[in-house]
Amino acid sequence: MCQNERVKDADKCIHCHVCQENCSFLKKYGLDIGDTEKLNKLAYHCFLCGKCSEVCPVGIDGQGIIMDMRRASVASDEGARVNKEYKRTISEKKEYSYRNYRHVTEKSVLFPGCNFPSVYPKTTKVLVELFEKEAGIGVVYDCCGKPIADIGMEDEEERIMQGIQKRMDDAGVTEVITMCPNCYAFLKPRLTIRVVNIYQKLKELHLGEKCLPGGTMFRPCPDREKGEWLTDIEAFSDAEFQTLEDIQCCGLGGQGCAKEPEIAKSFAETVKKYPQTIYTYCGSCAGNLTRNGCKQVRHVLPEILGTKEKPDTIKSLINRMRTKYL
Structure with missing residues (x-):
């Protein structure tokens, strides 16, 4: 759906307040997704979780509307302000500072993304060595481009994607194995090569232990719709x-x-109320929730691979920097 169509789509809003009731950001400001004039000024306060799109009874793509607003801001006179506010993210992700394609292989390649190696360096190392030994699968360290896309930098998003595609094509890669649900959701519709998730590939290769006890799962945003x-x-x-x-x-x-730190903190406070172990399968989710005091959160991959590693929230940046030299 193009941007103009999405703007018109917002006119279908019946102001039933269901999106507002299910989104802390919309609730804070007393807005529905159809209140586009007011939302336009708050586009960067949204968490882009897609909850509004999920619950809307008339099928409005609220997440898409917010993204269109951000792209319009970048393309307008507001672009300089946006670049300044997100300078740190842009400086690292626009031309990913820790990119490393030295271990790329033909056919299949592991794509850990930015965050998993940052908080789970030991598990990353174990998996890289396991894939190389058992299947001759290499690894590349790169950013998928989603952080830049989320800011609304559409031209840069396209440039980043073309760069990833070319590097993969030049190396003869025909399959990318993602360890991050965000990378998977972002790359799959954009690359012309096969994109799979790490658990699908572990099953195909008959690797990993059947050791998870079941229990309570925190699902990351990009996998909530399809699972x-x-x-x-x-x-x-x-x-x-x-x-x-x-x-x-x-x-x-x-x-x-960055704009709504109190709302962000409230999500972790809710998780803290659960006494049992909370599993997740997103490095960003596990790291951020742990950083905010949710000590009972566990990522499933260290369990399956037997490392039992807990997220390293202290040296995450250093761990990410090291991937450039592995």
Whole structure:
């Protein structure tokens, strides 16, 4: 759907307030997704979690509308302000500072993304060595481009994607194995090569332990609609997972935490109320929730690979920097 169509789509809003009731950001400002004039001024306060799109009874793509607003801001006189406010993210991600293609291989390649190697360096190392030994699969360290896309830098998003595609094509890569649900959701519709998730590939290669006890699962935003990753993860458990439905986001989504730190913190506060172990399958979610005091959060991949690693929230930046030299 093009931008003009999405703007018209917002006119279908019946102001039933369902989106407002399910989104802490919209609730704070007393807005519905159809209040586009007021939302335009608050576009960077949104967490881009897609909850409004998920619950809208008339099918409005609220997440898409917010993204269109951000892209319009970047393309307008507001572009300089946006560049200044997100300078740190842009400086690292626009031309990813820690890119490393030295271990790329033909056919299949592991794509850990930015955040998983930052908070789970030991598990990343174990997986890289396992894939190389058992299947001759290499690894590339790169950013998928989503952080830049979330800011609204559409031209840069396209340039980044073309660069990834070319580097993969030049190396003869025909399959990218993602470890991050955000990377998967972002790359799959944009690359011309096969994109799979890590749990699907572990099943194909008969690797990993069937050791998960089931329990409570915090689903990352990009997998909430289809549940593809969760379905593949269930192959590593003899019991079912019950998913948390009352928590909107981990707090990192869509750069929203920069504008709404209290809302972001409230998500973690809700998770803290659960006494049991909370599993997730997103490095960003696990790292951010742990950083905000949710000590019971566990990522499923270290369990499946037997490292039992907890997220390193202290040296995450250093860990990410090291991937450039691995």
